[in-house]
Amino acid sequence: MTTRKRKSGVERKSEIVDTAIGIASELGPDRLTMQHLADKIGISQPAIFRHFPTKSDVWQSVAERIAQLLQGAAKGAGRAGQSPAQQLKSQVAAQLGFIQNNPAIPAILFSRELHAENESLRRFFAGLMAGRHRTLSGLIQQEITRGGFRADLDPDDAAYLILTLIQGLAMRWSLSARSFDLQLEGTRLLELQLTAFQNFSPKHPPGMRH
Amino acid sequence: MTTRKRKSGVERKSEIVDTAIGIASELGPDRLTMQHLADKIGISQPAIFRHFPTKSDVWQSVAERIAQLLQGAAKGAGRAGQSPAQQLKSQVAAQLGFIQNNPAIPAILFSRELHAENESLRRFFAGLMAGRHRTLSGLIQQEITRGGFRADLDPDDAAYLILTLIQGLAMRWSLSARSFDLQLEGTRLLELQLTAFQNFSPKHPPGMRH
DNA sequence: GGGTTAAGTTAGCACTTACTAACTTATTTA
Protein backbone atom coordinates (compact mmCIF):
# COMPACT_ATOMS: atom_id res chain seq x y z
CA MET A 1 0.00 0.00 0.00
CA THR A 2 1.47 3.27 -1.14
CA THR A 3 0.78 6.34 0.95
CA ARG A 4 -1.13 8.53 -1.45
CA LYS A 5 -0.16 12.14 -1.22
CA ARG A 6 -2.79 13.27 -3.69
CA LYS A 7 -6.38 12.27 -4.21
CA SER A 8 -8.02 11.94 -7.58
CA GLY A 9 -10.32 14.67 -8.80
CA VAL A 10 -13.56 12.81 -8.16
CA GLU A 11 -12.44 11.72 -4.70
CA ARG A 12 -11.42 15.22 -3.70
CA LYS A 13 -14.55 16.71 -5.16
CA SER A 14 -16.84 14.54 -3.09
CA GLU A 15 -14.66 15.11 -0.05
CA ILE A 16 -15.07 18.84 -0.51
CA VAL A 17 -18.85 18.55 -0.81
CA ASP A 18 -19.15 16.33 2.25
CA THR A 19 -16.92 18.63 4.27
CA ALA A 20 -18.96 21.62 3.12
CA ILE A 21 -22.15 20.02 4.41
CA GLY A 22 -20.40 19.30 7.69
CA ILE A 23 -19.26 22.89 8.10
CA ALA A 24 -22.68 24.25 7.20
CA SER A 25 -24.20 21.97 9.83
CA GLU A 26 -21.74 22.75 12.58
CA LEU A 27 -21.04 26.42 12.04
CA GLY A 28 -23.87 27.59 9.80
CA PRO A 29 -23.97 28.09 6.05
CA ASP A 30 -22.46 31.56 6.20
CA ARG A 31 -19.38 30.23 7.89
CA LEU A 32 -18.76 28.01 4.92
CA THR A 33 -15.74 29.76 3.44
CA MET A 34 -13.11 28.39 1.11
CA GLN A 35 -10.57 28.83 3.91
CA HIS A 36 -12.63 26.81 6.40
CA LEU A 37 -13.08 24.14 3.82
CA ALA A 38 -9.38 23.96 3.04
CA ASP A 39 -8.38 23.91 6.72
CA LYS A 40 -10.76 21.08 7.53
CA ILE A 41 -9.63 19.00 4.57
CA GLY A 42 -5.96 19.75 5.11
CA ILE A 43 -5.06 21.35 1.80
CA SER A 44 -4.33 24.91 0.84
CA GLN A 45 -7.24 27.18 0.06
CA PRO A 46 -6.49 27.73 -3.65
CA ALA A 47 -6.39 23.95 -4.13
CA ILE A 48 -10.18 23.91 -3.91
CA PHE A 49 -10.38 26.07 -6.99
CA ARG A 50 -8.76 23.23 -8.93
CA HIS A 51 -12.00 21.31 -8.39
CA PHE A 52 -14.66 24.02 -8.26
CA PRO A 53 -14.24 27.17 -10.36
CA THR A 54 -16.32 29.30 -7.96
CA LYS A 55 -17.88 29.03 -4.55
CA SER A 56 -21.32 28.95 -6.15
CA ASP A 57 -20.36 25.70 -7.80
CA VAL A 58 -19.57 24.22 -4.41
CA TRP A 59 -23.02 25.24 -3.24
CA GLN A 60 -24.62 23.78 -6.32
CA SER A 61 -22.95 20.43 -5.62
CA VAL A 62 -23.92 20.63 -1.97
CA ALA A 63 -27.54 21.16 -2.97
CA GLU A 64 -27.47 18.26 -5.39
CA ARG A 65 -25.91 15.98 -2.80
CA ILE A 66 -28.51 16.94 -0.21
CA ALA A 67 -31.29 16.29 -2.70
CA GLN A 68 -29.78 12.92 -3.47
CA LEU A 69 -29.48 11.98 0.21
CA LEU A 70 -32.98 13.21 0.95
CA GLN A 71 -34.45 11.15 -1.84
CA GLY A 72 -32.55 8.15 -0.60
CA ALA A 73 -34.01 8.62 2.86
CA ALA A 74 -37.50 9.01 1.43
CA LYS A 75 -37.21 5.93 -0.73
CA GLY A 76 -36.22 3.74 2.17
CA ALA A 77 -39.17 4.93 4.21
CA GLY A 78 -42.38 3.54 2.77
CA ARG A 79 -42.84 -0.21 2.70
CA ALA A 80 -45.13 -2.05 0.34
CA GLY A 81 -48.27 -3.33 1.97
CA GLN A 82 -48.53 -0.43 4.36
CA SER A 83 -51.53 1.84 4.21
CA PRO A 84 -50.97 5.22 2.54
CA ALA A 85 -51.43 6.87 5.93
CA GLN A 86 -48.71 4.68 7.39
CA GLN A 87 -46.44 5.44 4.45
CA LEU A 88 -47.13 9.12 5.04
CA LYS A 89 -45.97 8.80 8.62
CA SER A 90 -42.86 6.94 7.55
CA GLN A 91 -42.09 9.59 4.98
CA VAL A 92 -42.41 12.40 7.48
CA ALA A 93 -40.40 10.54 10.09
CA ALA A 94 -37.67 9.87 7.54
CA GLN A 95 -37.52 13.48 6.50
CA LEU A 96 -37.36 14.67 10.10
CA GLY A 97 -34.63 12.18 10.85
CA PHE A 98 -32.73 13.37 7.84
CA ILE A 99 -32.95 16.99 8.95
CA GLN A 100 -31.85 15.99 12.43
CA ASN A 101 -28.76 14.38 10.94
CA ASN A 102 -28.14 17.27 8.57
CA PRO A 103 -29.10 20.29 10.63
CA ALA A 104 -27.67 22.67 8.08
CA ILE A 105 -30.72 22.24 5.90
CA PRO A 106 -33.10 24.66 7.60
CA ALA A 107 -30.37 27.26 7.79
CA ILE A 108 -29.36 26.77 4.17
CA LEU A 109 -32.92 27.49 3.13
CA PHE A 110 -32.51 30.99 4.56
CA SER A 111 -28.87 31.61 3.81
CA ARG A 112 -27.70 34.68 2.00
CA GLU A 113 -26.15 32.42 -0.59
CA LEU A 114 -29.52 31.03 -1.51
CA HIS A 115 -31.64 34.13 -1.30
CA ALA A 116 -29.42 36.92 -2.45
CA GLU A 117 -26.57 35.44 -4.41
CA ASN A 118 -27.70 32.25 -6.04
CA GLU A 119 -31.10 32.39 -7.65
CA SER A 120 -30.70 29.03 -9.36
CA LEU A 121 -30.02 27.44 -5.99
CA ARG A 122 -33.23 28.93 -4.60
CA ARG A 123 -35.13 27.45 -7.51
CA PHE A 124 -33.48 24.10 -6.97
CA PHE A 125 -34.66 23.88 -3.36
CA ALA A 126 -38.10 25.21 -4.25
CA GLY A 127 -38.34 22.39 -6.77
CA LEU A 128 -37.16 19.87 -4.21
CA MET A 129 -39.87 21.02 -1.85
CA ALA A 130 -42.47 20.85 -4.62
CA GLY A 131 -41.46 17.25 -5.18
CA ARG A 132 -41.98 16.44 -1.52
CA HIS A 133 -45.37 18.11 -1.69
CA ARG A 134 -46.35 15.98 -4.68
CA THR A 135 -45.39 12.78 -2.87
CA LEU A 136 -47.36 13.70 0.24
CA SER A 137 -50.34 14.87 -1.77
CA GLY A 138 -50.38 11.59 -3.70
CA LEU A 139 -50.38 9.52 -0.53
CA ILE A 140 -53.20 11.61 0.92
CA GLN A 141 -55.22 11.14 -2.26
CA GLN A 142 -54.72 7.39 -1.98
CA GLU A 143 -55.89 7.39 1.61
CA ILE A 144 -58.96 9.41 0.65
CA THR A 145 -59.81 6.94 -2.09
CA ARG A 146 -59.32 4.18 0.40
CA GLY A 147 -61.81 5.81 2.75
CA GLY A 148 -59.35 6.56 5.55
CA PHE A 149 -59.41 10.32 5.08
CA ARG A 150 -62.41 12.56 4.58
CA ALA A 151 -63.60 12.70 0.98
CA ASP A 152 -63.93 16.48 0.99
CA LEU A 153 -60.30 16.90 2.02
CA ASP A 154 -58.18 18.80 -0.49
CA PRO A 155 -55.04 16.65 -0.84
CA ASP A 156 -52.90 19.61 -1.88
CA ASP A 157 -53.92 21.70 1.11
CA ALA A 158 -53.48 18.78 3.46
CA ALA A 159 -50.04 18.09 2.03
CA TYR A 160 -49.11 21.74 2.54
CA LEU A 161 -50.18 21.49 6.17
CA ILE A 162 -47.87 18.55 6.67
CA LEU A 163 -45.03 20.28 4.85
CA THR A 164 -45.40 23.37 7.01
CA LEU A 165 -45.44 21.12 10.03
CA ILE A 166 -42.04 19.74 9.05
CA GLN A 167 -40.56 23.08 8.12
CA GLY A 168 -42.04 25.08 10.95
CA LEU A 169 -40.93 22.50 13.45
CA ALA A 170 -37.44 22.49 11.97
CA MET A 171 -37.43 26.26 12.36
CA ARG A 172 -38.40 26.09 16.01
CA TRP A 173 -35.87 23.32 16.55
CA SER A 174 -33.09 25.48 15.14
CA LEU A 175 -34.18 28.48 17.14
CA SER A 176 -34.23 26.43 20.32
CA ALA A 177 -30.59 25.51 19.65
CA ARG A 178 -31.78 21.99 18.80
CA SER A 179 -32.88 21.41 22.33
CA PHE A 180 -35.48 18.71 21.62
CA ASP A 181 -35.77 15.55 19.56
CA LEU A 182 -37.02 16.72 16.19
CA GLN A 183 -38.24 13.34 14.97
CA LEU A 184 -40.02 12.48 18.22
CA GLU A 185 -41.80 15.81 18.52
CA GLY A 186 -42.66 15.76 14.83
CA THR A 187 -44.26 12.33 14.79
CA ARG A 188 -46.21 13.25 17.91
CA LEU A 189 -47.60 16.42 16.33
CA LEU A 190 -48.24 14.58 13.09
CA GLU A 191 -50.54 12.17 14.92
CA LEU A 192 -52.58 15.12 16.10
CA GLN A 193 -52.50 16.61 12.63
CA LEU A 194 -53.75 13.48 10.94
CA THR A 195 -56.82 13.27 13.12
CA ALA A 196 -57.98 16.32 11.18
CA PHE A 197 -58.00 14.30 8.03
CA GLN A 198 -59.81 11.21 9.25
CA ASN A 199 -63.13 10.17 7.85
CA PHE A 200 -64.90 10.24 11.21
CA SER A 201 -64.18 12.07 14.40
CA PRO A 202 -62.26 9.55 16.48
CA LYS A 203 -63.35 8.50 19.94
CA HIS A 204 -59.80 7.70 21.01
CA PRO A 205 -58.23 10.73 19.40
CA PRO A 206 -54.50 10.14 19.07
CA GLY A 207 -54.44 6.65 17.65
CA MET A 208 -55.29 5.73 14.06
CA ARG A 209 -56.51 2.29 13.13
CA HIS A 210 -56.79 0.73 9.72
CA MET B 1 -38.24 76.47 8.51
CA THR B 2 -34.55 75.90 9.03
CA THR B 3 -32.95 73.10 7.04
CA ARG B 4 -31.66 70.78 9.74
CA LYS B 5 -28.27 69.45 8.94
CA ARG B 6 -28.10 67.23 11.99
CA LYS B 7 -30.68 65.10 13.72
CA SER B 8 -30.91 64.57 17.45
CA GLY B 9 -29.59 61.37 18.93
CA VAL B 10 -32.97 59.78 19.54
CA GLU B 11 -34.22 60.68 16.09
CA ARG B 12 -31.13 59.30 14.39
CA LYS B 13 -31.18 56.19 16.51
CA SER B 14 -34.69 55.25 15.51
CA GLU B 15 -33.94 56.17 11.90
CA ILE B 16 -31.01 53.75 11.97
CA VAL B 17 -33.14 50.95 13.40
CA ASP B 18 -35.94 51.49 10.88
CA THR B 19 -33.47 51.61 8.02
CA ALA B 20 -31.83 48.45 9.31
CA ILE B 21 -35.15 46.60 9.23
CA GLY B 22 -35.71 47.87 5.70
CA ILE B 23 -32.33 46.67 4.51
CA ALA B 24 -32.79 43.29 6.16
CA SER B 25 -36.14 42.96 4.42
CA GLU B 26 -34.96 44.01 1.00
CA LEU B 27 -31.49 42.55 0.82
CA GLY B 28 -31.42 39.98 3.59
CA PRO B 29 -30.04 40.24 7.11
CA ASP B 30 -26.50 39.42 6.09
CA ARG B 31 -26.41 42.39 3.76
CA LEU B 32 -27.06 44.62 6.71
CA THR B 33 -23.67 46.26 7.00
CA MET B 34 -22.72 49.53 8.61
CA GLN B 35 -21.81 50.83 5.17
CA HIS B 36 -25.19 49.96 3.66
CA LEU B 37 -26.89 51.57 6.62
CA ALA B 38 -24.87 54.74 6.28
CA ASP B 39 -25.38 54.96 2.52
CA LYS B 40 -29.13 54.59 2.78
CA ILE B 41 -29.40 57.18 5.54
CA GLY B 42 -27.01 59.55 3.86
CA ILE B 43 -24.34 59.89 6.52
CA SER B 44 -20.83 58.58 6.77
CA GLN B 45 -20.31 55.07 8.07
CA PRO B 46 -18.47 55.99 11.28
CA ALA B 47 -21.32 58.32 12.19
CA ILE B 48 -23.43 55.30 13.09
CA PHE B 49 -20.94 54.40 15.79
CA ARG B 50 -21.85 57.65 17.52
CA HIS B 51 -25.24 56.09 18.21
CA PHE B 52 -24.49 52.38 18.51
CA PRO B 53 -21.16 51.25 19.96
CA THR B 54 -21.19 47.96 18.03
CA LYS B 55 -23.16 46.30 15.27
CA SER B 56 -24.59 43.86 17.79
CA ASP B 57 -26.25 46.77 19.51
CA VAL B 58 -27.97 47.70 16.27
CA TRP B 59 -29.27 44.14 16.03
CA GLN B 60 -30.44 44.23 19.60
CA SER B 61 -32.44 47.38 18.92
CA VAL B 62 -33.81 45.88 15.70
CA ALA B 63 -35.01 42.84 17.64
CA GLU B 64 -36.63 44.97 20.31
CA ARG B 65 -38.36 47.12 17.72
CA ILE B 66 -39.66 44.06 15.89
CA ALA B 67 -40.96 42.62 19.14
CA GLN B 68 -42.65 45.89 19.91
CA LEU B 69 -44.28 46.10 16.46
CA LEU B 70 -45.34 42.47 16.61
CA GLN B 71 -46.99 42.92 19.97
CA GLY B 72 -48.74 45.99 18.66
CA ALA B 73 -50.10 44.01 15.74
CA ALA B 74 -51.22 41.21 18.05
CA LYS B 75 -52.94 43.57 20.44
CA GLY B 76 -54.99 45.19 17.72
CA ALA B 77 -56.16 41.83 16.47
CA GLY B 78 -58.58 40.29 18.95
CA ARG B 79 -61.82 42.13 19.68
CA ALA B 80 -63.84 41.76 22.84
CA GLY B 81 -66.98 39.69 22.37
CA GLN B 82 -65.43 37.43 19.78
CA SER B 83 -65.17 33.75 20.47
CA PRO B 84 -61.69 32.49 21.40
CA ALA B 85 -61.57 30.64 18.08
CA GLN B 86 -62.29 33.86 16.22
CA GLN B 87 -59.66 35.69 18.27
CA LEU B 88 -57.24 32.92 17.36
CA LYS B 89 -57.88 33.48 13.68
CA SER B 90 -57.45 37.19 14.07
CA GLN B 91 -54.20 36.66 15.92
CA VAL B 92 -52.80 34.40 13.24
CA ALA B 93 -53.97 36.70 10.46
CA ALA B 94 -52.35 39.65 12.20
CA GLN B 95 -49.07 37.81 12.62
CA LEU B 96 -49.05 36.71 8.99
CA GLY B 97 -49.84 40.23 7.85
CA PHE B 98 -47.02 41.52 10.00
CA ILE B 99 -44.56 39.07 8.49
CA GLN B 100 -45.75 40.00 5.02
CA ASN B 101 -44.99 43.63 5.77
CA ASN B 102 -41.68 42.80 7.42
CA PRO B 103 -40.33 39.97 5.31
CA ALA B 104 -36.96 40.13 6.99
CA ILE B 105 -38.29 38.28 10.00
CA PRO B 106 -38.07 34.70 8.74
CA ALA B 107 -34.59 35.33 7.40
CA ILE B 108 -33.46 37.03 10.60
CA LEU B 109 -34.44 33.92 12.52
CA PHE B 110 -31.82 32.01 10.55
CA SER B 111 -29.19 34.69 10.14
CA ARG B 112 -25.62 34.09 11.10
CA GLU B 113 -25.89 37.07 13.40
CA LEU B 114 -28.54 35.32 15.44
CA HIS B 115 -27.25 31.77 15.39
CA ALA B 116 -23.50 32.10 15.50
CA GLU B 117 -22.63 35.53 16.76
CA ASN B 118 -25.33 36.73 19.05
CA GLU B 119 -26.59 34.17 21.50
CA SER B 120 -28.58 36.71 23.50
CA LEU B 121 -30.44 37.66 20.35
CA ARG B 122 -31.33 34.00 19.70
CA ARG B 123 -32.71 33.78 23.21
CA PHE B 124 -34.66 36.96 22.70
CA PHE B 125 -36.46 35.60 19.65
CA ALA B 126 -36.97 32.20 21.26
CA GLY B 127 -38.65 34.02 24.12
CA LEU B 128 -40.77 36.04 21.73
CA MET B 129 -41.93 32.84 20.11
CA ALA B 130 -42.65 31.27 23.47
CA GLY B 131 -44.85 34.25 24.25
CA ARG B 132 -46.81 33.77 21.04
CA HIS B 133 -47.21 30.11 21.94
CA ARG B 134 -48.59 31.01 25.34
CA THR B 135 -51.16 33.36 23.84
CA LEU B 136 -52.35 30.78 21.32
CA SER B 137 -52.41 28.03 23.90
CA GLY B 138 -54.50 30.19 26.20
CA LEU B 139 -57.07 30.92 23.51
CA ILE B 140 -57.30 27.24 22.64
CA GLN B 141 -57.84 26.37 26.29
CA GLN B 142 -60.66 28.89 26.44
CA GLU B 143 -62.29 27.42 23.37
CA ILE B 144 -62.03 23.94 24.86
CA THR B 145 -63.68 25.11 28.06
CA ARG B 146 -66.37 26.71 25.95
CA GLY B 147 -66.99 23.43 24.18
CA GLY B 148 -65.90 24.54 20.73
CA PHE B 149 -62.78 22.39 20.65
CA ARG B 150 -62.43 18.75 21.66
CA ALA B 151 -61.95 18.25 25.36
CA ASP B 152 -59.10 15.80 24.90
CA LEU B 153 -57.12 18.32 22.84
CA ASP B 154 -53.77 19.28 24.33
CA PRO B 155 -53.74 23.08 24.11
CA ASP B 156 -49.95 23.22 24.04
CA ASP B 157 -49.65 20.75 21.18
CA ALA B 158 -52.42 22.44 19.26
CA ALA B 159 -50.74 25.81 19.74
CA TYR B 160 -47.49 24.36 18.46
CA LEU B 161 -49.27 23.09 15.35
CA ILE B 162 -50.55 26.59 14.66
CA LEU B 163 -47.14 28.13 15.32
CA THR B 164 -45.48 25.71 12.94
CA LEU B 165 -48.17 26.53 10.40
CA ILE B 166 -47.20 30.19 10.58
CA GLN B 167 -43.48 29.55 10.52
CA GLY B 168 -43.47 26.79 7.97
CA LEU B 169 -45.66 28.80 5.67
CA ALA B 170 -43.38 31.80 6.08
CA MET B 171 -40.49 29.54 5.13
CA ARG B 172 -42.21 28.34 1.98
CA TRP B 173 -43.21 31.90 1.17
CA SER B 174 -39.62 33.06 1.39
CA LEU B 175 -38.39 30.14 -0.65
CA SER B 176 -40.97 30.85 -3.34
CA ALA B 177 -39.57 34.38 -3.61
CA ARG B 178 -42.75 35.63 -1.91
CA SER B 179 -44.83 34.54 -4.87
CA PHE B 180 -48.13 34.15 -3.06
CA ASP B 181 -50.23 36.06 -0.56
CA LEU B 182 -48.99 34.89 2.82
CA GLN B 183 -51.98 36.06 4.82
CA LEU B 184 -54.53 34.65 2.39
CA GLU B 185 -52.90 31.25 2.10
CA GLY B 186 -52.35 31.14 5.86
CA THR B 187 -55.92 31.86 6.86
CA ARG B 188 -57.12 29.32 4.33
CA LEU B 189 -54.86 26.59 5.74
CA LEU B 190 -55.76 27.63 9.28
CA GLU B 191 -59.43 26.92 8.55
CA LEU B 192 -58.50 23.40 7.57
CA GLN B 193 -56.26 23.10 10.60
CA LEU B 194 -58.93 24.19 13.03
CA THR B 195 -61.35 21.52 11.88
CA ALA B 196 -58.96 19.12 13.58
CA PHE B 197 -59.69 20.74 16.88
CA GLN B 198 -63.46 20.89 16.69
CA ASN B 199 -65.66 19.04 19.10
CA PHE B 200 -67.44 17.06 16.41
CA SER B 201 -66.53 16.14 12.91
CA PRO B 202 -68.15 18.83 10.78
CA LYS B 203 -70.50 18.07 7.94
CA HIS B 204 -69.64 21.26 6.09
CA PRO B 205 -65.89 21.05 6.69
CA PRO B 206 -64.38 24.49 6.07
CA GLY B 207 -66.85 26.63 8.04
CA MET B 208 -66.97 26.84 11.82
CA ARG B 209 -70.19 27.64 13.64
CA HIS B 210 -70.69 28.62 17.23
C1' DG C 1 -22.89 85.91 21.94
C1' DG C 2 -19.55 82.44 24.05
C1' DG C 3 -18.87 77.95 25.59
C1' DT C 4 -20.31 73.20 25.84
C1' DT C 5 -22.10 69.21 23.88
C1' DA C 6 -22.44 65.89 20.62
C1' DA C 7 -23.50 64.78 15.70
C1' DG C 8 -20.94 64.91 12.01
C1' DT C 9 -16.47 64.40 9.01
C1' DT C 10 -11.98 62.08 6.70
C1' DA C 11 -8.31 58.87 6.96
C1' DG C 12 -6.92 54.62 8.14
C1' DC C 13 -6.29 49.90 10.47
C1' DA C 14 -6.44 44.99 11.00
C1' DC C 15 -8.84 41.38 9.26
C1' DT C 16 -11.54 38.36 6.07
C1' DT C 17 -13.43 37.30 1.65
C1' DA C 18 -13.29 34.91 -3.10
C1' DC C 19 -10.19 34.32 -6.52
C1' DT C 20 -5.64 34.51 -9.71
C1' DA C 21 -0.75 33.82 -11.33
C1' DA C 22 3.12 31.27 -11.54
C1' DC C 23 5.39 27.52 -10.24
C1' DT C 24 6.12 22.47 -8.45
C1' DT C 25 5.54 17.65 -8.38
C1' DA C 26 2.86 13.22 -7.79
C1' DT C 27 0.36 10.13 -10.65
C1' DT C 28 -1.09 8.32 -15.08
C1' DT C 29 -0.22 6.93 -19.58
C1' DA C 30 1.96 6.13 -24.26
Next chain:
DNA sequence: TAAATAAGTTAGTAAGTGCTAACTTAACCC
Protein backbone atom coordinates in the same frame (compact mmCIF):
# COMPACT_ATOMS: atom_id res chain seq x y z
C1' DT D 1 11.04 5.48 -18.81
C1' DA D 2 9.80 9.84 -20.54
C1' DA D 3 6.14 12.92 -21.48
C1' DA D 4 1.69 14.59 -20.31
C1' DT D 5 -1.69 15.60 -17.05
C1' DA D 6 -3.51 17.57 -13.20
C1' DA D 7 -3.40 18.01 -8.04
C1' DG D 8 -0.90 20.51 -5.27
C1' DT D 9 1.92 24.76 -3.54
C1' DT D 10 3.16 29.99 -2.21
C1' DA D 11 2.42 34.73 -2.91
C1' DG D 12 -0.60 38.19 -3.91
C1' DT D 13 -4.85 41.17 -5.18
C1' DA D 14 -9.07 43.84 -4.95
C1' DA D 15 -12.99 44.36 -2.47
C1' DG D 16 -15.18 44.24 1.51
C1' DT D 17 -15.84 43.95 6.97
C1' DG D 18 -16.37 46.30 11.79
C1' DC D 19 -14.31 49.76 14.21
C1' DT D 20 -10.90 53.76 15.90
C1' DA D 21 -8.48 58.35 16.05
C1' DA D 22 -8.43 62.98 15.38
C1' DC D 23 -10.63 66.67 13.93
C1' DT D 24 -14.79 69.89 12.62
C1' DT D 25 -18.93 72.24 13.32
C1' DA D 26 -24.04 72.58 13.98
C1' DA D 27 -27.28 73.01 17.73
C1' DC D 28 -28.40 74.00 22.40
C1' DC D 29 -28.09 76.56 26.90
C1' DC D 30 -26.77 80.21 30.06
